[in-house]
Amino acid sequence: MTSIRLFLTLTLIAIIVMVSFLSSLRGYRESMLEAESLFDLQLLEHVKLLSLLNPELSSAGYARVVEELLLPQQNDLALSAEMRIAYQVFDPNGALVLRSVLAPVTQMTPFEVGYRDVNFNGYRWRVLAIRDPERQHWLMAAQRYDLRYQLAERVILEAVVPTLLSIPLAALLIWFIVGYGLRPIRVLARAVHSREASDLSGVELEGIPKELTPLTQSTNDLLRRLQSSFGREKRFAADAAHELRTPISTLKVQIHNLQAELAGNATNAEAIATAADLHQGIDAMGHLVEQILVLNRTAPDQYMVQFLPVDVYELVRDVVSAEYEQILQRDQNFELEGASAVVKGDATALRSLVVNVLTNASKYTPQGGSILMRVERVEHAGNAEAQVQLQIDDSGPGIPETYYERVFDRFYRLDGDRHSSGVSGSGLGLAIVKHIVEMHGAQIALSRSERLGGLCITITFRAFDVDADTGNQ
Amino acid sequence: MTSAVIIVLREVLEAVLIICMLLASSRALGLRFRWLPPALLAGLAGAFIYAVFLEDISQAFEGFGQEIVNAVLLLLITLLLLAHNILAMREFKAPQIARLPTLSLLILSATIAMAIVREGSEIYLYVYSYGVVAGDITSVLSGGAIGAGIGFSLGTFIYFGLRTLSARHCLLFSCIMALVIGAGMSSQAALFLAQADLLSASEPLWDTSALIAESSLPGELLQAVIGYEASPIATQVGMFAGALMLSVAAMGIGIFSVRNLASNPEAIRTQRSNE
Structure with missing residues (x-):
């Protein structure tokens, strides 16, 4: 089953359609039979009325032909014109004494009491023949079958059609209701899906249905x-x-x-x-x-400190003066560009970050190579937040683009344990850097250094506005 | 209205049975439903074109055009159902190893499109001639909607019923359905060909109209499912039996064609590496 919602909607609609259509069909058939007997009753009433007439008034030998009475406004009951009843009255000797315009001159049905289906005038008719017990006249009344059927069907369809039209509405309602009923599953799935990898706290949702x-x-x-x-x-x-x-x-x-x-x-x-x-x-x-x-200390899920404003430029200068010995030993050129730029973060962790990127660059840059660090605040047009960029370029061999993702893995070292530069290391430096970057909600990107030809690491922090912050306080 | 219900239900049921059975098979064969909308559209377009040009078609082949086209459509569907049975039985015998996705897609789409051409044109003609021309539109449309509704509901139950089975049982059941439907269709084709004087029309072999009249609801439903005919001629019975035997043979061919794959892991590996 691919979708519970689709399954429930389709089967529920199918059941509703099946049940309601079958019952409509049954209702239709029963109503049609009922209508038949109503029409038969109408014929009977008509014949009863005929018996009250006095056909002897007409001269013997000539049947009197009676014109139809029609409603002046036929629109009121359009079918009334069609539903006319043809009738004949015969004297005890079997001579026609009275007939309606619609009725034929010959007798419509044999002289036998009861209902009968006959054909004349090109249509099928329902005829009732009765013998008047007092005067022994034969009274006959007939209705066209097709018109009876049409009238009955028109009336009954009025009841059937709404059932048919309501099905799309029911389908729409079922689709939404089933979707609503399944919402807790979606909410639960979303709650589990959207949490951070490090968030292992229990799922707490209000009003969880007991099935879940x-x-x-x-x-x-x-x-x-x-x-x-x-x-x-x-x-x-x-x-x-x-x-x-x-x-x-x-x-x-x-x-x-x-x-x-x-x-x-x-x-x-x-x-x-x-x-x-x-x-x-x-x-x-x-x-x-x-x-x-x-x-371990800087793993994002472990870290619980309050972030404070830190000037990245000052921090870099601080670290460089501490680590300068290593750079000097390798006879490398070091340059620091930029100006004061403040971010909100943890000073110890940020120090680790700078130490790691700097020693990393120094380690993989050959003797006599160059390292360039730049710290700058980048303002964006419009409402976009200002950023602080820390960039470190080196003139080392760089990293092939395909390894950009892998070098952040713990203990991963390019070309195995010993880098082609011949430098040993723990393989944890960039993993630590990545942890600290994630902890600060910053981004890190590797690329080829355009200025020095080696690796270029760019770390982008959200800038911290000292003025705005003091203003708020 | 009752006649509209019965006629539309019969036609819809014939198409829906084939469609639902093939959809369930398609799932069991590991195919997604992306092929369905194009197949449905092609079928509806075909049905419309067929109905519109019906007059020209009927006058072709010395006035027997309609019978011949109907017979050809029915026989083609029967053949496609045979092909389906071969594919289904390959999957049944050697699950997930011997799949032919492109061929399966073509066969399933073509079968559904043709079934819709045949049944869709019948429904269109019925609604057009009895509803629009005879002016009984409300009654024909209501009846048609009721018939179609019941037909589609049955189809939904059949589809989800088949889906409750395991993939292999679903394939087996689909094959049996295809076998019976195909036999019924070829027997109808035989009747059309006999009407067009292309096959000999003998006296009816038997008459069960007293038991189940063709025009009754059970009769019409049986006709939709197994091509029931109260008084069949010899050719029809022969075609029915022939199609049944061919279907069983097709299933056998399906199983036979993968007998080595199912028992030979080496062959499976070769087959997979070729894919």
Whole structure:
């Protein structure tokens, strides 16, 4: 079944049509039979009236022909003209003494009492013949069958036609009523469908019909189980990372001591080199653990902070001065353009974001390459909101367009564990950036840098109007 | 009005039976209903053209044009129903493996269009000659509406009834319906051809009009479903039986044509990779 609404509407209409049409049909047939007997009764009354006439008045041997009486305004009863009754009166000897204009000169039916169907004047007639018990006259009255039928049908159809015409109306009503009745299902579906991926709270809808209660209950049970297992998973990663911090710090201290000890002993060059590698490895591990912690802390569904105005330009300057050593080490040119631009956000998270895009650019830009950062407030014409754009261009190898979506995945690194640039990393940097961008309701776009030829990351925030805000307060 | 009800109901029922059965089959064959509106429109247009040119058509073939065109239409529908049975039985034997979507669409659309041409032109002619020309329009239209309403309601029940069955049972049931309807249609075609002196018209083999008169409501309904004839001639009985046997044979061919696919996973894979 594709649509409950269509199914219910079609079958309900079919049932209504079937029942009402069949009963109309039956009503029609019964009414037609009833009309027949009414017309027969009319013939009988007519013959009774004939018996009150005194046909002896007419001279013997000549039948008197009676003209029809017609209504002056035929429109009043159009059929009255057609529904005329033909009649004949015969004396006891069988001679015609009286007839209406419509009646033939010969007898319409044999001298036998009762109703009979006969043909004359090119039509089929219903004839009643009766013998007057006093004067022994034969009295005959006849009606055309087709006219009786037409009149009866015209009257009865008046009752049938409204039934037919009401069906489309019923269909329309059924369509809307079924749609209305199914609305809770649509509301429930929409409520489940439109929620954020991170929103695992139970579905709470007012006035849920009892047919849907089991469904909402089991959906909510499922969501609850899902939420607790998600929570466990998240806590595990965060807890594990947190627990690893202490041993890593201890390791760092110990390798520092070891290196100091080895430095005194210049003969063991190989051991010094190994200790340096070890130091680098421990640093990388420490970085990874920190990144995992940041990633978990900034996951949009985890984050619960109040956003405050942050000047992105100032923030970038701050971060650059902290990270400048890395850029210097790689002999890279760094340039910052733009002016003060305020957004509403979380300073710690935004700092993580800037650190990550900057170290990312520095890491993948070759020795002696260039990095360009730009912060600007973009005003739009009309009522569109102003935006703040943070753009970072580098002269590195860039990313092929087909990987633009994938690089935001956790632990995804272009060309596997070791990037073709030969740089190692956690594979979490851009995932963290994406989390923070989503958390702030901003947009991130990757493209090819037009100025430096490498990767260009553009992050667009909603601008925050300091003046307007203080004005409101 | 009663006669309008019966005549329109008979024609609508003939068309609706075929349409609903094919719609249910189409679902079971995994086809969507996009083909239906064009087929319906083509059928209605065809019916209109046929009815408008009826006078010219009747005068063709030495005055037997109408009988011959009717017989040809009926025989074509019978043949298309045979083709439907082959397709349905392929699907029945090897579900989802041996589908021929384009061919199925063509066969289903053509069958429905032709059924509408045949029944639609009859209804048009009836309403035109008894309603418009004879001036009995209210009674003919009311009767026609009642007949059509009952016919479409029956069709709705048949369609949803078939849909309650599983896809395979639905196909089997559709095939049996197609078999009976096709046989009835070819027997009607035989009568038309006999009237046009193209087939020999013998004495009636039997007469059951005392039991079920052709003009009675049950008689008309039976005619719509199985082509009931109270006093059939030998050719009609022969055509009826022949069409029945051909239909069964078509079902057999359908099953036979996919016997290897249904039991041979390798063949299934080849077939799928060819699609």
